[in-house]
Amino acid sequence: xxxxxKAFGWAAKDESGFxxxxxxxxxxxxxxxxxxKILFCGVCHSDLHTIKNHWGFxxxxxxxxHEIVGIAxxxxxxxxxxxxxxxxxxxxxxxxxxxxxxCNQDLxxxxxxMVFTYNSRSSDGTRNQGGYSDVIVxxxxxxxxxxxxxxxxxxxxxxxxxxTVYSPMKYYGMAExxxxxxxxxxxxxxxHLAVKIGKAFGLRVTVxxxxxxxxxxxxxxxGADSFLVTTDSQKMKDAVGTMDFIIDTVSAEHSLLPLFGxxxxxxxxxxxxxxxxxxxxxxxxxxxxxxxxxxxQIGGMKETQEMLEFCAKHNIxxxxxxxxxxxxxxxxxxxxxSDVRYRFVIDVANSLNPA
Amino acid sequence: MGKVLEKEAFGLAANDNSGILSPFRFSRxxxxxxxxxxxVLFCGICHSDLHMVKNEWGMxxxxxxxxHEIVGVVxxxxAKxxxxxxxxxxxxxxxxxxCGSCDRCTEGMENYCPKLIQTYGFKYYDDTITCGGYSxxxxxxxxxxxxxxxxxxxxxxxxxxxxxxTVYSPMKYHGLDKxGxxxxxxxxxxxxHVGVKFAxxxxxxxTVISTSEGKRDEAINRLGADTFLVSRDPxxxxxxMGTMDGIIDTVSATHPLLPxxxxxxxxxILVxxxxxxxxxxxxxxxxxxExxxxxxxMIGGIKETQEMMDMAAExxITADIELISADYVNTAxxxxxxADVRYRFVIDVANTLKPTxxx
Numbered sequence: 001x002x003x004x005x006k007a008f009g010w011a012a013k014d015e016s017g018f019x020x021x022x023x024x025x026x027x028x029x030x031x032x033x034x035x036x037k038i039l040f041c042g043v044c045h046s047d048l049h050t051i052k053n054h055w056g057f058x059x060x061x062x063x064x065x066h067e068i069v070g071i072a073x074x075x076x077x078x079x080x081x082x083x084x085x086x087x088x089x090x091x092x093x094x095x096x097x098x099x100x101x102x103c104n105q106d107l108x109x110x111x112x113x114m115v116f117t118y119n120s121r122s123s124d125g126t127r128n129q130g131g132y133s134d135v136i137v138x139x140x141x142x143x144x145x146x147x148x149x150x151x152x153x154x155x156x157x158x159x160x161x162x163x164t165v166y167s168p169m170k171y172y173g174m175a176e177x178x179x180x181x182x183x184x185x186x187x188x189x190x191x192h193l194a195v196k197i198g199k200a201f202g203l204r205v206t207v208x209x210x211x212x213x214x215x216x217x218x219x220x221x222x223g224a225d226s227f228l229v230t231t232d233s234q235k236m237k238d239a240v241g242t243m244d245f246i247i248d249t250v251s252a253e254h255s256l257l258p259l260f261g262x263x264x265x266x267x268x269x270x271x272x273x274x275x276x277x278x279x280x281x282x283x284x285x286x287x288x289x290x291x292x293x294x295x296x297q298i299g300g301m302k303e304t305q306e307m308l309e310f311c312a313k314h315n316i317x318x319x320x321x322x323x324x325x326x327x328x329x330x331x332x333x334x335x336x337x338s339d340v341r342y343r344f345v346i347d348v349a350n351s352l353n354p355a
Numbered sequence: 356m357g358k359v360l361e362k363e364a365f366g367l368a369a370n371d372n373s374g375i376l377s378p379f380r381f382s383r384x385x386x387x388x389x390x391x392x393x394x395v396l397f398c399g400i401c402h403s404d405l406h407m408v409k410n411e412w413g414m415x416x417x418x419x420x421x422x423h424e425i426v427g428v429v430x431x432x433x434a435k436x437x438x439x440x441x442x443x444x445x446x447x448x449x450x451x452x453x454c455g456s457c458d459r460c461t462e463g464m465e466n467y468c469p470k471l472i473q474t475y476g477f478k479y480y481d482d483t484i485t486c487g488g489y490s491x492x493x494x495x496x497x498x499x500x501x502x503x504x505x506x507x508x509x510x511x512x513x514x515x516x517x518x519x520x521t522v523y524s525p526m527k528y529h530g531l532d533k534x535g536x537x538x539x540x541x542x543x544x545x546x547x548h549v550g551v552k553f554a555x556x557x558x559x560x561x562t563v564i565s566t567s568e569g570k571r572d573e574a575i576n577r578l579g580a581d582t583f584l585v586s587r588d589p590x591x592x593x594x595x596m597g598t599m600d601g602i603i604d605t606v607s608a609t610h611p612l613l614p615x616x617x618x619x620x621x622x623x624i625l626v627x628x629x630x631x632x633x634x635x636x637x638x639x640x641x642x643x644x645e646x647x648x649x650x651x652x653m654i655g656g657i658k659e660t661q662e663m664m665d666m667a668a669e670x671x672i673t674a675d676i677e678l679i680s681a682d683y684v685n686t687a688x689x690x691x692x693x694a695d696v697r698y699r700f701v702i703d704v705a706n707t708l709k710p711t712x713x714x
Contacts, residue, residue, distance in 0.1 A: 110621055110645065171646070241469075265459060265464070266467075271643065278636040278639065280637065281612070281634055282634040283627050283629075285651070286649065287630055287651035288651070289651070290464075290467060293642065294647070294648035295639060295643035295644075297644055297646075
């Protein structure tokens with residue numbers, strides 16, 4: 001039977017989503033494993049959805065967190081890529097079948113047997129717990145090297161938010177189209193990184209938002225070229241047919257029709273937010289302009305590593321608000337109101353104290 | 356500059372949104388230096404004609420002479436025409452003009468030009484409203500005329516000018532034309548049946564997806580589809596989940612997309628070529644979790660239409676038609692509304708469209 005060692009984190013125990021101290025255990029470091037002492041963990045919107053069981057498949061207690069940065073403290077004998085003391089990251093997945101077409105193409109995120117970092121069950125029956133905790137033990141194939149120069153705290157959100165925008169931007173051809181025009185709908189954890197990565201790809205970037213007060217932020221701080229308020233009907237009209245791509249990060253219910261209108265012929269709308277209900281798809285704009293709507297989720301391990309290197313090279317990090325573990329519940333309330341610029345990150349190592 | 360010369364023409368026009376077609380005299384411009392003039396032999400009846408005569412899309416101006424699957428024989432051509440001569444077998448599809456200079460036009464995608472002029476119901480450069488192929492003759496800029504290969508029967512080739520290119524273009528654009536691929540075709544009507552034929556000619560395995568079991572024999576034994584599945588049967592859908600590289604959806608009625616997305620493999624593409632008027636429900640999770648795409652497509656560019664026609668000639672692909680006389684057109688429209696046709700009506704214009712004595 002696998003030996004275990006003690007771990008401590010904060011867990012949600014029911015659908016209220018209220019997080020509180022929680023003792024549990026992790027498996028002993030196996031020959032393929034890396035044990036990570038956790039320094040920082042980003043607070044992703046998915047964490048909020050999961051702890052409140054918005055998607056209906058939460059099994060409590062849940063220690064969330066899948067934007068994890070830490071230090072390797074132990075590596076198994078089969079592990080060659082990492083050594084003790086390395087700065088590493090763990091993202092959204094910790095296991096896949098390693099033998100299907102998707103896995104063979106480095107697309108572990110599309111493997112039908114892919115296992116999420118938390119709120120999941122491994123094949124040996126263990127319930128997996130995430131990064132709002134002091135330590136995690138992960139198969140080396142799902143551990144990422146954190147490049148030098150990428151700060152651990154502001155880099156942590158790249159492990160979910162970063163790859164979630166980077167992967168479709170590559171897949172749908174945005175990286176090879178310098179000079180083309182990208183619209184980023186929604187300026188939150190995903191959106192702000194899409195702006196930065198889009199600029200690094202050489203695209204012209206317009207932020208599309210309901211909130212006019214975000215304009216200065218978008219342009220002066222994030223580097224967007226322009227800002228479009230969706231309620232300004234004249235500006236929306238002037239922008240019709242001007243965008244080659246739109247990344248839609250909004251999960252609240254919203255109409256796709258105006259976004260299709262903004263797209264040029266052959267334009268691509270990529271949906272990343274998870275709406276609670278199906279969206280309405282107007283067919284005529286799709287047909288008359290050869291437009292496309294697609295989606296994406298996170299990315300494979302190889303691509304995630306590539307994304308980290310890309311961000312290190314271009315000095316792209318998330319804009320974060322560092323919080324203590326004790327403040328997590330009020331942070332979650334603020335996240336529910338989108339009151340954060342643009343990601344909370346928990347200073348785990350300095351604030352997670354076992355009771 | 357002198358008065359614009361015109362020649363008399365006659366045809367069938369709808370005069371209001373009842374959509375009833377009746378004899379109509381009008382005129383067409385004289386043959387300009389880049390124009391090709393041809394006697395219309397046959398004209399296919401496209402479902403769009405039905406939508407337009409009844410103003411279902413809210414853009415119809417009456418009187419409206421429909422028809423954009425037009426074939427005939429050249430009778431006259433302008434001084435600057437190089438590709439056609441008298442006696443050539445030609446066709447005109449859905450477009451008769453575009454700006455010629457935008458990115459779309461220069462890339463051979465005139466069908467997406469913001470200034471495109473459709474074959475009927477659109478304002479032409481001379482401020483006239485274009486009149487389509489339910490008429491005795493057509494005049495058209497050479498750049499929008501398609502050569503009909505000799506070995507294709509003219510009547511059964513006519514529908515390819517709209518239905519054929521509408522399925523051909525997205526299959527090529529999205530790479531759904533490779534031998535061995537598995538393509539689904541939803542709906543077995545004018546577009547669907549031609550979709551099956553082109554996909555088979557491209558070497559694909561074809562599954563027809565239909566709401567009615569009654570079309571199975573037709574799909575497999577006559578059209579050559581490999582398999583047939585009834586979309587309302589959850590077991591048939593379940594057994595075929597994740598098996599298709601692409602699906603061509605020709606259905607214009609409101610219908611659920613979730614089962615179709617389920618039939619696609621990872622990264623599969625659902626191509627919408629039907630035009631449902633109301634928005635459809637878009638399940639987002641298959642797009643996010645399986646990186647599937649929904650795309651739209653509308654006819655094709657001119658070069659591509661010629662390429663499609665040449666491929667049809669090489670593989671003997673024609674539409675399955677019911678040839679009708681001009682007198683029958685209103686009845687045909689009623690039957691078309693009930694999808695009661697296998698699979699395209701084609702008007703025998705040259706033999707049956709005659710001016711009435713009092714016109």
